Amino acid sequence: MAPAKRAAAAPKKAAAATSEVTPEPKRIDFRGIEFTLPEKMPGSLLWDFSDLESTDDATAATMRMLESLLGRDQYLAARRKVVEEGIPFDEIEDVIGELMASIFDVYGLDLGKQAASGAS
Secondary structure (H helix, E strand, O other): OOHHHHHHHHHHHHHHHHHHHOOOOEEEEEOOEEEEEOOOOOOOHHHHHHHHHHOOOHHHHHHHHHHHHHOHHHHHHHHHHHHHHOOOHHHHHHHHHHHHHHHHHHOOOOOOHHHHHOOO
16 A cells, blocks of 8 residues: 555544444433443542531432432433332332332442432
8 A cells, every 4th residue: 555545544434433432321210210421430429428427417419419420411311210200208218219220230330329328
């Protein structure tokens, strides 16, 4: 192959290699709603975990963590789904725990039930 043709082919090969490496978005299903998650967990989770460990209000810290993972729009969609299904207060901790566990599972992490629900 002539040097000019090789030079022209190099960017095409690099673009093809890059497109092959692009990971699929992480997705989970929450009661019939598909949520798309970031490729990697956001760094802000460090603060969320710290808040969870250092506060007496584990529920608020857990909800902030959930919003960090889902993003504001999907967080609100999850809330609307809970309202739509009429999930009672005495069951919501388990539902949120299941959602958190499925999120962590898609990243290959095991989140214990107590941590997922914010219980101590």
